[in-house]
Amino acid sequence: MRRNRKFLYGVFNHPDDILNAAYSVSATRNQILDCFTPFAVHGLDRAMKVKRSRLALVAFLMGLTGFTLALSLQYYTNVFDWPMNIGGKPAQLAVPTFVPVCFELTVLCTAYGMGITFFLRARILHGVRETVFEARQSDDHFVMCFDMESKGLNIEEVTGLMKKHGAFDVKQVEMIAGAK
Amino acid sequence: MYESPIREPLVTxxxxxxxxxxxxxxxxxxxPTRAWKIGFTLSAILACVGVFSIAYTSFVGIGVWGINKTVGWAWDITNFVWWIGIGHAGTLISAILLLFRQKWRTGVNRSAEAMTIFAVICAGLFPIFHMGRVWLAxxxxxxxxxxxxxxxxxxxxxxxxxxxxxxxxxxxxLFWxxxxxxxxxxxxxxxKGRxxxxxxxxxxxxxxxxxxxxxxxxxxxxLAGISTPLVLSVHTIVSFDFATSVVPGWHTTIFPPYFVAGAIFSGFGMVLTLLLVARKVMNYQNYITLGHIEAMCKILMLTGSMVGLAYITEFFVAWYSGVEYEQYAFINRATGPYWWAYWSMMTCNVVAPQVFWSKWARTTPWFVFMLSAVVNVGMWFERFVIIVTSLHRDYLPSSWIDYSPTITEIGIFAGTIGIFFTFYFLFSKFLPVIAIAEVKxxxxYPERPEKHEIHEAVATH
Structure with missing residues (x-):
């Protein structure tokens, strides 16, 4: 269910300001809902105590799948189903000649398996409504936003902290949010 | 604590x-500007020549090409390897330089990656249409x-x-x-709007x-971590097409590294050709600075020298092996009917890039542009030399023959250049040519010098 929700957000114009603000707010009991930045501000995820992504594990498992797929395909076709006769030698797992295809399919499955998981997990999908507080949040503004319906949000405190660290604008808005 | 020396800013x-x-x-x-419209129209016309030549080949058959029983691979595979090689620079810049934390790559990676994709499309056309009956591909x-x-x-x-x-x-x-x-x-x-x-x-x-x-x-x-071995594997496998055969001049173990170095060499040649024009026409001198050009020239010189070393090693090994077929193949390359291709290759790939020892040469855009074009030509000749001169003198002197391309083959090659530039023009009009977020x-930080404050904040939490 998508419905209108109320948000409080502050706008910064320097990555260091939003980073300082994130550290200060995290030290209080207030919960930052999300920050929106035009580029990856390193350290912001740590300041907000965001958990590390497990996409690397997905990539590894997908790579393993690709490798198994390639090896079984080559074994089935060239050894089991139609044993390849090369100079009368017994058809068997010809490891050296199977390496290139195993490698390529490992890479292909890793890339696409991880890529698709990334799209699904990050909700980068066709038809997703983007959460845009400020049109310039993808240009040169850095937005920090709070969910006003969450319990224990001290509006005055976070407003004060954001202003202290250089937010030039703090606003409340009611809108339908897309991806969290 | 060690502090690295201050570097030139990457965005000026x-x-x-x-x-x-x-x-x-x-x-x-x-x-779109006038220059864009003219460039796009010319590329599109050239692309049409290519489409026509490809269609003619498909309807009539491979007989319309100059290849024959002895020289079964010629311009088609030459162009295939050439285009694939050009594609390699994009992945090198976006993947290998990311792993090495070379931050200057951010100014050039987007167009280089686009170039990779368009070059691989052009490359793929050749083996597919060389099949003759393309509907059985x-x-x-x-x-x-x-x-x-x-x-x-x-x-x-x-x-x-x-x-x-x-x-x-x-x-x-996917990476792009x-x-x-x-x-x-x-x-x-x-x-706004649509x-x-x-x-x-x-x-x-x-x-x-x-x-x-x-x-x-x-x-x-x-993706960078898996693309790095991928890009090395691609040209290694392309070189296996030759290296696993028993043709003198092809059957050498040096081929994989030699081809990879050559691919990166030609790729950077093409990146420089394109970006030096784009930088001027689109006014991107602040993002693709002389520092970027200089860095790419250094890579050009390094890979050019590696390729030169490979040429000399091949010659040495042919002599040292004592195999007379191998020896003949190499003497024939340098002095036979295609001597002009061999010496063009040597001049363009080994001698020409050595001028980049001079700082003036590395930082003078018009000069780098000329040199990058020379590199593109040289690398095309390298593939031609490897493929045609090795084949045209077979084991049986009765089947020795010379090869020259027909107008259809020239049309297909020119057409792929048209297709490549048509795509590139469309890309430069509709997508950001420089990675905006990465450059930022x-x-x-020009407006805030006191950024040390942040390290204290991180340390206290």
Missing amino acids: GGRTYHNITEDICRPIENK YFVLPLPNAFGSLWVNFNSPLLWDVFAISTYFSVSL YIGLIPDIATVRDRA AKKIYGIFAMGWNGSVRNWARYELVCLI SIMP
């Missing part, structure tokens, strides 16, 4: 974040035949090529598109949230 001209967005979005938001897929279970032969490097090239194309496309998403979102947020809708479809709801940036960076890092993340 005191640009702010907003300036960067404006500068890079300007060509997309404005009407699906035979290269691992499908059993109609009469039982005869499969493709996984012991053949030609089949490895099918897997390598298709993986390379797919992974490069994931990199583009934040920048498409920037264009979307600035656009453009907003169209860019909105391709941005797929990207909003730059912290969690997504963290995932995005991780995905890019892993590496630029100096």
